[in-house]
Amino acid sequence: MFSEGLMHGQGTYMWADGVKYEGDFSVNVPMGHGVYTWPDCSSYQGEVYEGLRHGTGTYRCGNKSASYTGQWHQGYRHGKGIMYYNQEGTSWYEGDWICNVREGWGVRCFSSGNLYVGQWKNGARHGEGRMQWLSYRQQYNGQWENGIQHGQGTHTWFLKRVPGSQYPLRNEYVGAFVQGLRHGHGKFYYASGALYDGEWQCNKKHGQGKFIFKNGRIFEGEFVEDHMAEFPGFSLDGTHSPDLSGIRTHTPPCGDDETSIRSQAPGSLVLGPDMALDICSLLERLPEASRDTELKQVEFAVLRHITELRQVYSFYSSLGYEHSPDNTFLLTRLQFWRLLKDCQIHQHHLTLAHVDRLCSEGVPPDEIHSPFDTMLLRTFLLTRF
8 A cells, every 4th residue: 555655554565685575564664563574484473663573473484493472672582482493392492582682581491301490691591590401310400600500509310219218319419519510518418318518629529528328427527539538448429338437437326435336337226227316315314224225115116107107208298299200209397397287286385496496406597497498207207206
């Protein structure tokens, strides 16, 4: 349509280079809603302002299977939008854009099924975000810099679950990262229940640290290149509990002198080394001669009801979750509070804050009441006493 010799209203125009526009015109300028088609079969359908893609529209690439639907500004992808990178729709990004670049907050799904949810800058993962590598059964949740893990974060390795096992089979590191490597201070939780808390350098334990074996024994000292400096030949994979008699350690069960520590073989515990109970504070109220007998009586009591206790732990730890990558859950303090409420502890003149303090020995005061802190089954068993 023409008005006073100018294109105005609905119409079609084709340029010499083969670009074609069908849609609204205003005073010889594409303006309103229209469709652009390029010689390579690329196309755009949506809002147009002064000849440029501006507003909301969909662009489809002719040579590739890519497409974008969302907001535009002055010809650029800008604002909220979703872009598909393949025809199957398995590789896509949905989120914020600035001048054709992913920037702000968004979700990136890869054709492999890997998924990133978080912040972006200059087209790279940058800021806070969570990345899941399905094929490697790994997950990272924390800070990023230029597409690399950098800052504080949590990296989890999901392992195959052993049938009938209560413990979630996962290794997990919580701490500092530098350019994708564990570097600085951090904690490494082993699937067996062992724990390393200390300094790291280039993915290796290096510096001052504390290693808690799965049987409860503790070593504190200097680590060099993933080994204890004084005992470089000793393995610290956290999955086995070898003879520690040649290494100075201390252990939660009562008896402070080194002789008593060495004399307690890991296999002597009724519940096994991975569920050793630390009830020293209770046993200290009893005559020393009767402590061993009382400890065994407590362990026998737990053993008699271990099936029910596992069921209680499993039920409350799964509250609020639809699924877990390894089909197991760790009990959070928030879920533990729900259990205490259901047990009506308030009728016994106990508060949640008081119980938190009782079962948080060694925890910094500002973290005692953190609702998302987790506890293993053995720690949960200790709260029963």
